[in-house]
Amino acid sequence: MEVQKGELFGLIGPDGAGKTTLMRILMTLLIQDKGMATMNGFDVIKDYKKIRNMVGYMPGRFSLYQDLTVEENLNFFATVFKTTVSENYDLIRDIYIQIEPFKKRLAGKLSGGMKQKLALSCALIHKPEILILDEPTTGVDAVSRKEFWEMLKNLQQKGITILVSTPYMDEAMLCNRVALMQKGKVLDIDTPRNLVDGYTRKLYAIRSNDMHRLILDLRSYEKTDSAYAFGQYLHVTGKDDEVEATEFENFLMRKNHQNLEVFDIQPTIEDVFMELLGIEE
C-alpha cells in the first residue's frame, strides 16, 4: 500500500487484523520478516534514525510518564527531539489549550479524554511530517470520538500526513482513503465512497415490532442470504440478489409481524466490510 503526502489514511479492522504490527514496523519499532517499507522515502530498517525524527506516534496504550505532570511530559518530549514547546506551540495550541488549566496535574491523574489530548500534543511537539495514531478512539464515547476526528481534520489541513487505525467502521467515512484489514491481510484499499459504490448487492432494510423474532424468522427463510442487525433496522440480502422486497414482506406478514417496513437501502461501509469478510471465509 501507499499513503500520499497530506492524506488522512485509515487502517480499518477488528482486533487481530494486524494494524498495530504494521504501524510498529513503520515506526521502526519492529522489524518485518520480509518485504520493504519506506517513510518519506527512507527505509524503515536502514534509515530508522531519520524516520524517528520526522514521525509522531500515539500508541494504543497510554504511554506517557504517569508520574510527571502534563507540562513536564510535554517538555520532556520536546527536549528529546532537541526542540522546545514554544517553537512548535502553533501546531498544538488548539489541542493543548484544552488541557492547559491542568498543566500542573500528574498525567496519571488525568481523565481519559485529557490523557488522549496530552498524548496527541506530545506526539506533535517535534512537528512531525507524518503522524501515526493507533486506535486513538477505542473505548472513547461517541461525543469525544467526534471531537477527536475534528482535531485530526485540523492537523491534516496543516499539511501533516496522518495514518490512523480504528475498529469503528463509521470512522472510515472520515478518511480520504482506507485499507480494510482482517487477520493480517488487506481486503481492499480505496476511498470510502468508492468502496460503498463498489457494493453491488441488493440490500434491504427491514423492521417490525419484534426485532429478535424478525431476525430469527428471516434467517429461517430459504430465500434469505444474510440478515444482520444495523441499529433500528435489519440489513438483509436475498439469495443471488433475486428476491424482491414484496417477497420478504409477504413471508413476514405470514409470520404475523406487525408494523412491518421493507425498503431498498444504500450500503454503509460496515455492509461492505461484512460482505468482504463473508467472501474471505
Add this chain to the structure above:
Amino acid sequence: MNQQVPVITVRNLVKKFGSFVANDHLNFDVYQGEIFGFLGANGAGKTTAMKILCGLSSPTSGEAKVAGFDIYKETEKVKRNIGYMSQKFSLYEDLTVAENIRFFSGVYGISPSDRKEKQQKLLKDLGLESAKDSLIGSLPLGWKQKLAFSVAIFHDPKIVFLDEPTGGVDPITRRKFWDLIYEASDRGITVFVTTHYMDEAEYCNRVSIMNAGRIEALDTPENLKKQYSAKNMDEVFLKIARNTE
C-alpha cells in the same frame, strides 16, 4: 421481559469521592429478562455505578437491591446471583477451555458434580467438545466470546453485567454476540450492558444515558428518539452529552 418483577432497584443512590460526586441521586429499576443499556460519556459515572451494583463498592448514601439483596449488607449474596463479562477481562488465555470452566465454577460456587454435567452440556451446545483441552489463547475470537459469555452465565445468575463486551470486535462477531444476549434474555436472565456502539443501543429494551453523574434520560430507544426528535440513538446521545456540558 417481565415488567412486574424488578431485579435491580436503585433509589437516590449517591457515590462521592471526596468532594467529587460520581453518582448523583440515581433512581431506576431493571426488570426480569430485560436488556438494559447503560450508556454515558467517559467519566459520566457508569463504572462507579456498575461496581456498586456488583457488590464491589459501597455507595455514600441511598438504597439499592440487586437480585433481591441489599448492596450494603448482602454483597456476597449479590455476587452469587450475578455474572460479569467485559472485553478487557473475560477468560484466562493461558488456561484451557475446561480449566477456565473449572476455575469460574469454583468462583461462582458450583459443586464439582454439578459442574461436570453442566460442562458437558455447555460444550455440546456450543459445539466446542473437541476444543475442551485447547488453550483459550488459541481459539478464534468468535468462539472465545461465546464461551466467555456462557461462562459468565454458567451459574444461572439472575443478572449478567456486560461491560463493553463488543469493543474491538469485527462487525460479524459483534452481531453474533447480540444473538447470545437475546437468547439469555429469552431465558429470563436480565442483561445490563454498556457500549460505545450507538447502533447497539437500539437493540436494548430500555436505555439510560448518564452525564456528569446523573441519569439524564431513561426510556425505550423508540421513545427517546421521539423525545429528542432524533433519527437514531447516536443523535440522542450527542444531544444529551453536548447539551449538559
